[in-house]
Amino acid sequence: MNRRTILKNLALVIGxxxxxxxxxxxxxxxxxxxKHVQINEDQQKLMADVAETIIPKTNTPGAKELGLxxxxxxxxxxxxxxxxxxxxxxxxxxxxxxxxxxxxxDFGWLDVKQREAILLAIEKAxxxxxxxxxxxxxxxxxxxxKGQTTFGYTTSQYxxxxxIPYELVPGRYIVHHPVSKLKLKTA
Amino acid sequence: MSENTYxxxxxxxxxxxxxxxxxxxxxxxxxxxxxRGRDIVHVKDYVNANKDPWDFPHRGGRTQQMIKDYPVLKRxxxxxxxxxxxxxSDKDSPYTEIKRFDxxxxxxxxxxxxxxGRQSYxxxxxxxxxNLKDGIAVDWPIRYKDIAPWxxxxxxxxxxxxxxxxLAILPDGEFMPPMQMNVVEKDVAKxxxxxxxxxxxxxxxxxxxxxxxxxxxxxxxxxxKCWLGCPFGAYFxxxxxxxxxATATGNLTVRPWSIVTRILYDKDxxxxxxxxxxxxQNMKTYEYYAKIIFLNASALNSAWILMNSAxxxxxxxxxxxxxxxxxxxxxxxxxxxxxxTVEGYEDKYYFGRRANGIYIPxxxxxxxxxxDYIRGFGYxxxxxxxxxxxxxxxxxxGGAFKDALTEPGAWTMGIGGFGETLPYHENKITxxxxxxxxxxxxxxxxxxxxxxxERKMRKDMAEDAKEMLEAAGVKNVHTFDSExxxxxxxxxxxxxRMGRDPKTSVLNEWNQVWDAKNVFVxxxxxxxxxxxxxxxxxxxxxxxxxxxxxxxxxxKGNV
Numbered sequence: 001m002n003r004r005t006i007l008k009n010l011a012l013v014i015g016x017x018x019x020x021x022x023x024x025x026x027x028x029x030x031x032x033x034x035k036h037v038q039i040n041e042d043q044q045k046l047m048a049d050v051a052e053t054i055i056p057k058t059n060t061p062g063a064k065e066l067g068l069x070x071x072x073x074x075x076x077x078x079x080x081x082x083x084x085x086x087x088x089x090x091x092x093x094x095x096x097x098x099x100x101x102x103x104x105x106d107f108g109w110l111d112v113k114q115r116e117a118i119l120l121a122i123e124k125a126x127x128x129x130x131x132x133x134x135x136x137x138x139x140x141x142x143x144x145x146k147g148q149t150t151f152g153y154t155t156s157q158y159x160x161x162x163x164i165p166y167e168l169v170p171g172r173y174i175v176h177h178p179v180s181k182l183k184l185k186t187a
Numbered sequence: 188m189s190e191n192t193y194x195x196x197x198x199x200x201x202x203x204x205x206x207x208x209x210x211x212x213x214x215x216x217x218x219x220x221x222x223r224g225r226d227i228v229h230v231k232d233y234v235n236a237n238k239d240p241w242d243f244p245h246r247g248g249r250t251q252q253m254i255k256d257y258p259v260l261k262r263x264x265x266x267x268x269x270x271x272x273x274x275x276s277d278k279d280s281p282y283t284e285i286k287r288f289d290x291x292x293x294x295x296x297x298x299x300x301x302x303x304g305r306q307s308y309x310x311x312x313x314x315x316x317x318n319l320k321d322g323i324a325v326d327w328p329i330r331y332k333d334i335a336p337w338x339x340x341x342x343x344x345x346x347x348x349x350x351x352x353x354l355a356i357l358p359d360g361e362f363m364p365p366m367q368m369n370v371v372e373k374d375v376a377k378x379x380x381x382x383x384x385x386x387x388x389x390x391x392x393x394x395x396x397x398x399x400x401x402x403x404x405x406x407x408x409x410x411x412k413c414w415l416g417c418p419f420g421a422y423f424x425x426x427x428x429x430x431x432x433a434t435a436t437g438n439l440t441v442r443p444w445s446i447v448t449r450i451l452y453d454k455d456x457x458x459x460x461x462x463x464x465x466x467x468q469n470m471k472t473y474e475y476y477a478k479i480i481f482l483n484a485s486a487l488n489s490a491w492i493l494m495n496s497a498x499x500x501x502x503x504x505x506x507x508x509x510x511x512x513x514x515x516x517x518x519x520x521x522x523x524x525x526x527x528t529v530e531g532y533e534d535k536y537y538f539g540r541r542a543n544g545i546y547i548p549x550x551x552x553x554x555x556x557x558x559d560y561i562r563g564f565g566y567x568x569x570x571x572x573x574x575x576x577x578x579x580x581x582x583x584x585g586g587a588f589k590d591a592l593t594e595p596g597a598w599t600m601g602i603g604g605f606g607e608t609l610p611y612h613e614n615k616i617t618x619x620x621x622x623x624x625x626x627x628x629x630x631x632x633x634x635x636x637x638x639x640x641e642r643k644m645r646k647d648m649a650e651d652a653k654e655m656l657e658a659a660g661v662k663n664v665h666t667f668d669s670e671x672x673x674x675x676x677x678x679x680x681x682x683x684r685m686g687r688d689p690k691t692s693v694l695n696e697w698n699q700v701w702d703a704k705n706v707f708v709x710x711x712x713x714x715x716x717x718x719x720x721x722x723x724x725x726x727x728x729x730x731x732x733x734x735x736x737x738x739x740x741x742x743k744g745n746v
Binding site: 036053054055056058060074075078079080081116119120123146150151152153154155156157159160163164166168169170171172173174175176177178179180181182 | 237239240241244245246248249250251252254366367368369370373408409410533534535536537538539540541574583584585586588589592593595
């Protein structure tokens, strides 16, 4: 088995273990039957495309391969209260409409550069907003996807075993450990 | 009857109940330990202890279902996905809040010894003398010299790691080698202590995590997953420490699912003859008899059992003759402190997850200082590097963002205060005879609040924290102060206090109920004041001391 297959299986295991029932798309995302919130297949695909733009596949796996869209859906379905769920879906719909209106097609049909530009513009506007101001629905939608995707990524088995040195049983405490010794892939 | 007769009954299996069982069985007494909840077997039943973070479907968070099921637990950090089974069900065991009180309970063998914070500090004479000097409540019937040998005794067996810091306010104990501060903590401590000319100290926490093997226990592996239960037995719990010792004597019987509903008082002998138990599973009632009874059901439930043990002599319960039973509810008030970032250590990190932090012992209202409040507070805290998921400007999405997530974040340092709460007679729990729990038993009603002294103290707790961190070179220091709610400290104390006079206290100097000398209460209920140190080590020492006295008195025929 090559590395890609291993990781794809890993994503299946992660997705499958936390989300049932679901059916898998050829691009690695899965349609998830939710219990408390209505998010249809197209919307889930859109969410996955947004997640993949935030954590893309590079020389390491991206959001879809790691099952992060399914994780985000699970968190929204189980952990968000009704008001938060409604606000998220409202933002999702607003985002869909905004993209259609401004670009004449769905987010998934745009190229990576266009997708990045759209999300960066939302993020920049949010950063320039008055502190404490209530975020608009689209910004709220984006922050949730970004937050949950990042959270799911940094707590994923892939990240915690391949990217940073997590050990279940460290066995010792070293008080002065240079960053250079962390065996970070990118440091 | 004979099969239900023992030499001793221990009610509760947490930190103090476990100690009572160990001491009594080792002294040869056939003992039954009654626990209201289920059994949790050491290691085998720590079902989540070896899970990785990604094994938890919500990564440890809380679902809406959990929030619905745990209306009290949800108020603070205990509601989480990783050890939910260790917390008592708010639905099965409700309580009435005349004023808000956060009550976080563990109803199973081991009680909260499985989830406790493990910080272990001795009290000093200034703590035992405080009520007398301030002229409030009642005087402690003991002084440091009475308890010091018992601190040594329990420290050696429980295994406390710590540094010998030679501080009058925080006497040294029988320590295993201390855990270490990380580079930032070391420097912050040095700068802070220099700034205050050593009038204030920052020391490594003294914790009931062993740093060397002890008995059958393995030293701490720096997992920092203690509250899941430790497969190495590296922190003190009933399961890792006192229960194996008690079991080894052959004198111990443990009966889970046993809710003690009352202590049976014998008017003729003026002593307790046993207890009544409601089996939480089959709902049948049983009686157990013994010469001595140790009541260790946790501060508020021990008071509940005493209040429930009403007779025509004492209609308000066993031990109620002074009018203090259920009164003087105390806790430590917390949720106030400061934090900031530390610069200049970007190339430094640490390895391992230390289940401990730093401690700043009390320094206020000592050596003649007089603030606009009495008593004082200590701080617990730590320095660490922020996690990998912080935001990075200009790389907010895409491959560069993904790469940046693997780089360690800023160093931060934070400290939070633990403040002494005074004993107020009007802070009380009572039986709510209008409401019942799942088992048809009347529940407790809470009428408890912090007052002026605590609120004034909190101003110092926030401002001092900021000043100390800034003096130590910490940047961007912000203070925090949440509305003080008692119970949050999970250090409930005071509902059956010790004293010198049966007219003003429930227990004597040996933790004996004045009204029934063969009943000993050695959990948080017995506390006459709270000091500001974490209390469990003191419960351990008082329990061992009381058990020794109980057996001596038994031999003399006095109980």
